[in-house]
Amino acid sequence: MLLRFEDDSPFAQGACPYLHQPVTAEETTNRILVTVKIEGVETQAVVDTGGVWLVCDPGIAEVLELDPEDGIECPPLQIRGDRVPGMLHRLRVTFVAEEGESLQLQGTAFVPESDPHQTWPLPTFLGFHGCLERIRFAVNPSTQMFYFGPANEAE
């Protein structure tokens, strides 16, 4: 059942199950892994309310064949203690609903510089600033459901 305000207006328009698990071999802390589409390519991403932008796994970015001309240079971004070089792009992200309706937005995405000799060791992150900041979202740990909906412009 989707969430509603007291006046019966919807808080969320869609919901999807999420995985609750570590995302690197070195860590034991569980993360919230939701299913999203990035420019139409469905994948998993970690909800990271303390982060900025959508940090797009370079593997996904390679599949998307992003044009560097569409992006802007970005100083190295601090990700988990490392200064990571990359570029900023404008990408579409769809929160994929199992219940209700999916939601698509366009936000700022940081694409780490791809190292052909090394696999990006981290997942894709959904940061708050530049990505999650314009949607409502909630988590039900009991059912492992992630709820989402568009924030009103006035909010």
Add this chain to the structure above:
Amino acid sequence: MNRLAAAQVDTGLARGHPMLLSVAPTEDTTRGWPNVPLHPYVDWPDVPLHTYVDWGSKTGYRILGGTPSPWAVLGRPFVHLMDAAPAAQATYPGTDAMLILAAESGNEAAFVQVAAKIDWSQCAPIDFVRAVGLALTAGAHLLARNLASEGTRLHSDDQQLRKMARVLAPPQLLNADITPTGSVRPNQTWLRDNGGQYEGQWVALRQGTLLAAGRTAREVWDRLQSTEGVMLTKVF
């Protein structure tokens, strides 16, 4: 504000007080680093500046101190040392240098404070482009967005600024009525049950069925006959 010539200076401020350095652009800097004969030592509060910053073609200064060393070795004869506390009422010449310093040290608060003193309505497009880059370096992401937006408002014909403003703009809702999909749960079930065998690899799944696995996303994607309804993910 204290002017440093070639001597140790008593800032008159408590140790640990936030401070910023700025080059005085109107001073004679011909004796600038690296040939400056005098290296004044300045008691440096706990500001983690430890980088060499270029300013101008041949000028610049090297800060060797910062955390954990309390000392800064200044390679230029004339700099300004300024109180950067939020309550300070001083005016700040040399804001460009201060922006660079705040950005290079990752001092978002100082960067925002310095930027607030600049009359952006008088700035050229290149100033905005540079300031956006510095704001991103400083971690002042919201300010970077606002500067790009303001720069575009003032200089709407500048392509670089327009691109910056577009990329850094707030998230925009595109579509809120896309039909749901029934594939999320089957794919997650597959990952939960079988992921251990593919840890670190990329997999392509459709409705809970493995289509391909491999070392890179590209490799897996290229192996698919159809990408319709496919989830492409690294296995964690």
